[in-house]
Amino acid sequence: MIGYLFVGLFYIAILIFVVGVLVRIFNWARAPVPLNICTPLGQQKSLDWLPRARFDSPYTKWETFVRMLGEVFLFRSLWKNTKYYIETQRQTATKWLWLFAIAFHWSLLIILLRHIRFFTSPIPDWILLLQSLDGILEVGRPELHMVTILVTNLTILLGLFGLLGRRIVGAKERAISLPSDWLALILIIATVGSGIIMRYFWAVDIEGVKRFAIGIVTFNPVLPPLDLFFLTHLTLVSALLIYFPFSKLVHAAGILFSPTRNLPNNPRAVRYINPWNPPYTGISWEEYYEMYKDQLDEIAERGYKVGGGG
Amino acid sequence: MYDSKYVFLIAIVFIVAITSPVWYHGVVGKVIAEPELQLPPGHCIEDKEWMKANHMRLLKEWRDEVVRHADRTYYSFTYPGESYDKNTETCFSCHTSKAEFCDKCHDYNGVTPNCWDCHSTPELVKK
Numbered sequence: 001m002i003g004y005l006f007v008g009l010f011y012i013a014i015l016i017f018v019v020g021v022l023v024r025i026f027n028w029a030r031a032p033v034p035l036n037i038c039t040p041l042g043q044q045k046s047l048d049w050l051p052r053a054r055f056d057s058p059y060t061k062w063e064t065f066v067r068m069l070g071e072v073f074l075f076r077s078l079w080k081n082t083k084y085y086i087e088t089q090r091q092t093a094t095k096w097l098w099l100f101a102i103a104f105h106w107s108l109l110i111i112l113l114r115h116i117r118f119f120t121s122p123i124p125d126w127i128l129l130l131q132s133l134d135g136i137l138e139v140g141r142p143e144l145h146m147v148t149i150l151v152t153n154l155t156i157l158l159g160l161f162g163l164l165g166r167r168i169v170g171a172k173e174r175a176i177s178l179p180s181d182w183l184a185l186i187l188i189i190a191t192v193g194s195g196i197i198m199r200y201f202w203a204v205d206i207e208g209v210k211r212f213a214i215g216i217v218t219f220n221p222v223l224p225p226l227d228l229f230f231l232t233h234l235t236l237v238s239a240l241l242i243y244f245p246f247s248k249l250v251h252a253a254g255i256l257f258s259p260t261r262n263l264p265n266n267p268r269a270v271r272y273i274n275p276w277n278p279p280y281t282g283i284s285w286e287e288y289y290e291m292y293k294d295q296l297d298e299i300a301e302r303g304y305k306v307g308g309g310g
Numbered sequence: 311m312y313d314s315k316y317v318f319l320i321a322i323v324f325i326v327a328i329t330s331p332v333w334y335h336g337v338v339g340k341v342i343a344e345p346e347l348q349l350p351p352g353h354c355i356e357d358k359e360w361m362k363a364n365h366m367r368l369l370k371e372w373r374d375e376v377v378r379h380a381d382r383t384y385y386s387f388t389y390p391g392e393s394y395d396k397n398t399e400t401c402f403s404c405h406t407s408k409a410e411f412c413d414k415c416h417d418y419n420g421v422t423p424n425c426w427d428c429h430s431t432p433e434l435v436k437k
Contacts, residue, residue, distance in 0.1 A: 018328055022321060029317040117420035119331035121342040128420060135422075148424065205363060206419050211344065217331040218341060256320055275312060 003223030013238035020245025104159025118213035345414035
């Protein structure tokens, strides 16, 4: 039965995703960071009268943690991103890039959370609440035809096509775009597209979908509904899950292991020790004296006066 | 490995989040099974399986045809010769309870149709 191929594909995809991400995490954790290369976004802690950027240039672990929250949830450093034009010697803010990025990522998060409704029974109330908040937009003429359009469906398309358009329209961005950049964007656009088609244009057997999803999480797999768009969606999601740990998509975990972000900006106050340095063993004064006995005694005889042709 | 306590924390949070639908049912203590509907005697206006898949589209079609064209009579495809009034009351003449019929599958699948924003339900009529 062809349906079992999809069950197998989905399980294998989840397995590769989880194991792959864990391998990446532990590889990063094993890599030594030789220098404190924190890249601050503001004035570091200095003299008392100098106003400093507490969370843009963190000094303690706690401040670094808050900075990471800002990075992960608000894309703080992307907000501060600028673009420099050599010809006109002009520096401009690129807040539009931040807008597309944050629109895409937050929509993706909410869409993923909404998908919990397929994998749980009973459905947690907060998922239903999230779903109804997402469905706040009803479009159409009330006396005739109303369609609930999910806000995240609009914003994720805005974000994705904004990010795609950036790589198409911007000459420099186009020049540095690699096939993997396009692949990631197109894969996600196709996944989102197949989901949107199922939501608004192509009703699928939603009970069959739920039966399949519950079967997956209770390890009691049943066949998925053999529906063109559902199977397309499932295949694309599996492809994304498999592709995730091997590609730039894994920046979701990588952000937490970025030494430019997760280190406090305190190298002037606290010595940063390169972890691959050989262990340092000092010597005592007695050993030192033994080593340089003659010279030290000579200096002492001269009353610790150095130089002068002695 | 460096900063292992943070790394293990991240790894554990990741695994717990990814497997949440699996242990969620353990925490709740049950998996609510697919609802078994109490079907009224007789047959529906169309084939049962067809109705299950397409009732929402049928109802929207009815609404548009009634509101725009004052076309109030529906001729069944499955049962030739039978005709029905395009009205939610037609449904409720057999399916006498929203809670026992409509809500069961809708709740199970997390679907929230907006029919009842305007239309009355058998429960409301009884009140």
